[in-house]
Amino acid sequence: MAIRQYIRKTIILLISFAGFLSSCEDVIEVDLNNTDPQIVIEAKLYDRFQPATVIITKTSDFFDTLTYRTVSGAEITIADNEGNIVNIPETDSVGIYSADFFGKQNKTYTLTVKAEGKTYTASAKMKTPTEIDSMFFKYRDNPLPYQDEGYELTCILKDSANYPEYAKLDVYKNQKRSTEIYLFEDTYSDGNNFEYIFYNDTFQENDTASVLVSSFDKDVYKYLYTYAEITSDFFHDTGTPYNPTSNISGGALGYFGVFSVSGSFIILNPE
Secondary structure: OOEOOOOOOOEEOOOOOOOHHHOOOOOOEOOOOOOOOEEEEEEEEEOOOOOEEEEEEEEOOOOOOOOOEEOOOOEEEEEEOOOOEEEOOEOOOOOEEEEOOOOOOOOEEEEEEEEOOEEEEEEEEOOOOOOEEEEEEEEOOOOOOOOOOOEEEEEEEOOOOOOOOEEEEEEEEOOEEOOOEEEEEOOOOOOOOEEEEOOOOOEOOOOEEEEEEEEEOHHHHHHHHHHHHHOOHHHHHHOOOEOOOOOOEOOOEEEEEEEEEEEEEEEOOOO
């Protein structure tokens, strides 16, 4: 198990990733001197709560947030493996496309984006969600230098045997979402409940905590992992910039995420 902490956007991983980024997966390199714009697609399909949303932007530098622009006029569809097709129209906000459409677990969905004369596609399967068994608070007796005094939240995740699980856990303190990035991968907990401690969030008496677990496939997991790495202060100090591994074909940056969700809620009332 490896835990990376003390960086601006913390990613907490639950397995060892030795050799992970040196695998045969392609990573799109970025030439910071190249000013040619690149299409960036962020597409999300959920099984509930949130409508299908696609955001399309164009940027010449992954780290330059001042030069991006939204892309209007794209044609976007999402099709399932049974041949059903849904159009995702552009909203009143330029470059943002959305539809009241929800996915179903165990179906495979294909995203098609036609923008500025090019076509981009991606496919992903909606997995069965990782469920929460229980949650509890525990007081920190000896907080680390980067931790505040108070209580930390622990979440017990149910893990299905012989079923690879990948998930992102969003923590809400008093209905405000934490900026920390927590990822789960079940290589060493397959079939067993897993105790997940949110080390970088601190709670006090009468605080509320909600945890939303978004489950997805391995490709999206790799994207979120590399995204967290390259947007951290640790990366900027020690590494060479590159873009997250994309699951979109056609040369676009970004990803198509298909998410099934579960969640739980708790109030801190020490006895």
